[in-house]
Amino acid sequence: MARTVTTQRKIVTTLVAWGIGLLIFFPILWTILTSFKTEAQAIADPPVWFFFDWTLENYRVVQERSNYSRFLWNSIIIAGGSTLLGMIVAIPAAWSMAFVPSAQTKNILLWMLSTKMLPAVGVLYPIYLIFIQLGLLDTRVGLTIVLMLINLPIMVWMLYTYFKEIPGEILEAARMDGAGLREEILFVLTPMAIPGIASTILLNIILAWNEAFWTLNLTAARAAPLTAFIASYSSPEGLFYAKLSAASTMAIAPILILGWFSQKQLVRGLTFGAVK
Amino acid sequence: MGQIVLEQVTKSFGDVTVIPPLDLTIEDGEFAVFVGPSGCGKSTLLRLIAGLEDVTSGEIRIDGKECASIPPARRGLAMVFQSYALYPHMTVRKNIAFPLRMAGFDRAEQDRRVEQAAAVLNLTDYLDRRPGQLSGGQRQRVAIGRAIVREPAAFLFDEPLSNLDAALRVGMRLEISELHNRLQTTMIYVTHDQVEAMTMADKIVVLRAGHVEQVGSPLDLYRAPRNLFVAGFIGSPKMNLIEGEEAVKHNATTIGIRPEHISISESEGRWSGIVGVSEHLGSDTFFHVHKTGLADSITVRADGEVGFKHGARIHMTPRDDMIHRFDEKGLRIA
């Protein structure tokens, strides 16, 4: 709205909004702060805020005791791998539906969406059984495949809505200009689709990174990613707040940063293009 | 070089027939304009020729070669789209060079032809910009540049000027006509604007619901519209169409008389009526005359200096040799 708002009102709005924003963010902030405290300071009453002896000890202990880097590596492989694999399948599918729609396109899209609605718990045992049979239980390969499959509908949908926005006339122009299917995809479609593809990749890494049903139920020691690593803190011994905080901070930091880049895409991806 | 022949071409989308069997020949070097109201199938026809849609039945021959199985890329045609369809991620230079790159020309030849086209189209200063940084008219010129570097057998234009403002449209119209005069290449131009059709075409193809209503030179169509539809569509302002008693006097169901073929007088004339809105264009004045007993409103052209007040009674006389007669089916009576 191109109207000047009174400074007074803007100050009030700013204060209220920042207050609420900080309140909502507080648990994360507190976790990050606590990760730099000693265990004694972590549970101190009254709480210590900023003036304590900042220490990196917790990060060192977490890494040493639980081999954090292995879990991190599992998370990276699983989230990255499932996204990559998914994109290989999703890009051609979304491309074909966006640019060569047929009478069934709408039904196929909605059916894909419906597979995303399938409650995981309803198919937990069969998947568990199949994993045992195929020797996939507690392997990164198995988890990568499952996460790829559960996120595939979102990937196809997101890409579809992005591709839909590329005007068909441009692809026709390429065809008229003498481009074959290969050149059309390579020189025209791909460069124009890259922003959409990047956003889709981003959102799916986030979703795969945070997935906590299959990662908890299909892994044990070997393939467990960070979600499962953190869950191991649910039955702790002794003082552990600072260490829990350090572990948590390490687990969420990469995704918080990625997430901030993907706010807009989040809306589109999670509402299947219904809200843009 | 660029003769295009359509023989018994049809197109249906599912159960909907967009083009019933249609025959048409466009000669080499001709500037043909497909004109008609929206939804008349003119764009579909163009896309069939381009190969962007498959014909349902019938044959399209370009220079005598049947091309149903030839993909658009290899038909040797170039197309300028309504939305310009420029590649947003490429500079103007790369946009224009794209068809050359696809055809496998070497860099030197690509550059030579791009520079040449850019010079013709006044784009030399903009070669390193992206389409997003250009105005509508400049984008239009880039799209044309991309088409001419290929030296195609024929150009296809799909309502290329409809996204431009009025002043630019007139300018681009002249540029395209100029281009045709210089290249002497076949051009097929689709528009819903009869002014564009009249001013640019060698041959106008008037389409309605996929049917060819009339084919001819602009003046043929102006002088002798074959039916009421063409009569109403070609010419601006529209031809006055009069039914009833006055038409019977001329042994016709409907008669038509163009606004420019009616003379106007304060005191005497064959018809009379009350002046409603008058549009002063400077060079001409158009009066919309009511209560004539002929039709709801009769449009009359007069000299720019002529002025009548709203509500004044005036008299009109049509030029008898310019009255068009139509029968009960709406067809012209010769």
Added chain:
Amino acid sequence: MSTKASRSAARLMLAPAVILLLGWMLVPLTLTLIFSFQRFLPMRGGFQGWVGFENYVRFVTSSAFWPSVQATVVIVGGVLLITVTLGILLAILLDQPMWGQGVVRILVIAPFFVMPTVSGLVWKNMFMDPNNGLLSHLWRFFGADPIIWLSDASMLSIILIVSWQWLPFATLILLTAIQSLDSEQLEAAEMDGAPILSRFWHIILPHLSRAITIVILIQTIFLLAIFAEIFVTTQGSFGTRTLTYLIFQRVLESQNVGLGSAGGIYAVILANIFALFLMRIVGKNLDR
């Protein structure tokens, strides 16, 4: 665009995705359906014969069933109420002109990116712990007895944790929807003399109705399936055993696969009811 050659290429490109998802849906679902008609206890003898609909009857007549339905409804309903109401208010607030809007947005959205196990454990230990949690400190500061959150107010705790995670989602979507509201519409209403409250009721809220519906449907589908938050906090005790958690326990903890599978089929049916509504809305959107 749609020539024969491009159509067959398109079908080929679509095939892998369709086949994969078809397999992912049909194979496990068929197995679940088969198991649900069996007496199947992998740890105690495995397959023990076909039992017809016995598992379906037993699942709904077991003493755990209705409490789990109740827990599910309370959690889903509570979280929806909190996130949608606060989400609308927050979206309107964030749409106002202010300094540092971008930063505030980031602060508000952040919880969505926290993995469920982390948010569950951080809330459970660092905030809701009766001895050392920050909330207990706060209560004691005001001289009150700390609440033993996860046992005495277990439902409220879970609702609070899950709402904190999903509020950003609701806010973000509603904010996007508000920003698409034509400001001329609001200005027209202002010219017509509509006061702020009636502008909210008659223009903003109707404009948001579709976005609100979408938020409700999508959240419902995800909330019906929440698992990790309960897994790391109460483990389903203190009345927080939802339908999802109950099925999980039947299948993996007590390894009564037949019974759990019957429950799974119930869950699939339940989710499909909501999915149907969501798909109708999304489908309409596709036609535009």
